[in-house]
Amino acid sequence: MNIQKGLKGVVVTETQIGEVDGTEGKLIYRGYDVRDIASSYTFEEIAHLIWYGEFPTIEQLDQTDFMFKKYRKLTPVMEKVLTSLPENMTAMSVLRTVLSAAGDDTFINKPSIEEAIKLTAVIPTIIAYRFRLLEGKVVVPPSKDLSHVENYLYMLNGEKEAEELVRVLETYMNLTMEHGMNASTFAARVTASTESDMVSSITSAIGTMKGPLHGGAPSEVINLLDELSLVDNLEEHLRAKVQSGQKLMGFGHRVYKTIDPRSVAIKNLLISLVGKDEWLDLALKVEQLALKVLQEEKPGRSLYTNVEFFAAAIMKAISLDPSLFTPTFSASRMVGWTAHIMEQAEDNVIIRPLSKYIGK
Ligand SMILES: CC(C)(COP(=O)(O)OP(=O)(O)OC[C@H]1O[C@@H](n2cnc3c(N)ncnc32)[C@H](O)[C@@H]1OP(=O)(O)O)[C@@H](O)C(=O)NCCC(=O)NCCS
Known part of the structure; x- marks a missing residue:
């Protein structure tokens, strides 16, 4: 029995979403080299590319923008959970717990782009709400006018940030949206492969991202x-x-x-x-x-x-508190996770490898 510890070198699926070329040192999103697009497109445009496979037309971008703005608000259940968590809980544990509370009826559907946008749009609100709560500051509700990344910084800092700063964070987030079959994406796909819902798949991914060998x-x-x-x-x-x-x-x-x-x-x-x-x-x-x-x-x-x-x-x-590093990485990786969950659902086979028994 051939054992590949850590599944090193094992190819588990085909994907059209992204490619990590470890020999050439290239990262491709849907056919585009990420270095060519990360600083010249917005988060919403690249998210659209990853979800739909194409950059949006002006009308499509308007629609994606509209959805991002529409779904920024916390659900009442999420807000209730957020305000009841102990102070010593880490930001990633908070994110995992609150997002998991999104698993009410509005979210438990077959994986879809609308659901992906709903979840991606709300993550910065969860992160910023908790951050300001811990800082003893008034919580800033999401803006309906700002872009996804502008709004994230606005909710964290309580004021609109300089364009240069927004571009820096946006470029970082664009560079980290998708990365092939990394541990958290695999975790999301394993959960999705059981025909579980998108919220549960993302909750698995966040728990995996949290580890110091990955997003920590x-x-x-x-x-x-x-x-x-x-x-x-x-x-x-x-x-x-x-x-x-x-x-x-x-x-x-x-x-x-x-x-x-x-x-x-x-x-x-x-x-x-x-x-x-x-x-x-x-x-x-x-x-x-x-x-x-x-x-x-x-x-x-x-x-x-x-x-x-x-x-x-x-x-x-850009003066982001260290407690926000991994949650911010997760906020951008949401796009890759959700795209992979949808791809898994399209041609699903339950992911169920074997183990070799060496016990008594
Ligand atoms: C990313 C990482 C988990 C990849 O792990 P992996 O593919 O399983 O590679 P291995 O742990 O088998 O590493 C191979 C060898 O390089 C060594 N190595 C790998 N990363 C190392 C590091 N950051 N520092 C020192 N040695 C390292 C290992 O100890 C191992 O040495 P050995 O052959 O003497 O046993 C690993 O490089 C790591 O832990 N890096 C630090 C954490 C980090 O930066 N994570 C973010 C990843 S984006």
Whole structure:
């Protein structure tokens, strides 16, 4: 019996949604190289592309925009749950719990684009509501006029943000909407394959995204950089970590065996946004040294910078609280998750692998 631990190298389905080319270092959404579209299209336009397979016409975009604005409000059940959760619950657990409370009758339908928009539109509202509640600030209801990303920042900060800042966050979110058969997308597809509903599939995905080896990495990157900001010999410190078996957060990838194209795009965006800055200088220095150490300590493993390393930096540069990093990543990945759930439902076979019994 051939066992592929972690399903390494196993192809579980065909997909028309996206392709991660780990050898060439390319990420494709519906035929488009993400580097060519991430900074020149809006979140709504790229979401439309991922859901429908084509960029929208003006009329179609109006309709998608309209739906995003229509579904931003929390349902009464979601609001009730949000206000009853303990303060020490992490943002991702809150997101998982509140979204799961969306599983009332209005949401339990066959997976559809309308349902995908409903869920994608409401996520920023859940994140911002909880954030302001914890900060002891008045909750800001969603605006009916702003774009998806503008509205997210508006609900978090209580004022309309500068266009440049919105574009930076939007570019990051556009770069991270879809990423092939990553762990959380697979989790969503497994749940969808049982003919369960979209809310349950997304709840599975959020629970998977939360882990530090997947979407939880950006906060760990900040911890790593904070720790390194206090030491003199960076290289020695990084080497000691790797030698003691620790993973350097923000490096390595299951599929990319070359540079993660998203990390390059985010790094360039960051350099143009921040310019000269002590913290960014540290991040750039740590990246170079970490790559050197990984090459020397783990030869032949092809370990490069992944999206999370600079994602953490970009979110810090636009003053997003670290507790919001993984929820923000999830808010953009909602588009990929929902697209995969619909694709799974279209030609469904229940996902049910085998295990080899080695017990008594
Ligand atoms: C992403 C990740 C989970 C991929 O895991 P994977 O495909 O199972 O790869 P493996 O864990 O088998 O790694 C292969 C080898 O490289 C090492 N390695 C992988 N990532 C490493 C890292 N970030 N730091 C140090 N060593 C690393 C492993 O220890 C292993 O070494 P070994 O051959 O001596 O046992 C892994 O690289 C990781 O944990 N990275 C850090 C977390 C992170 O940044 N996650 C965000 C991903 S977008």
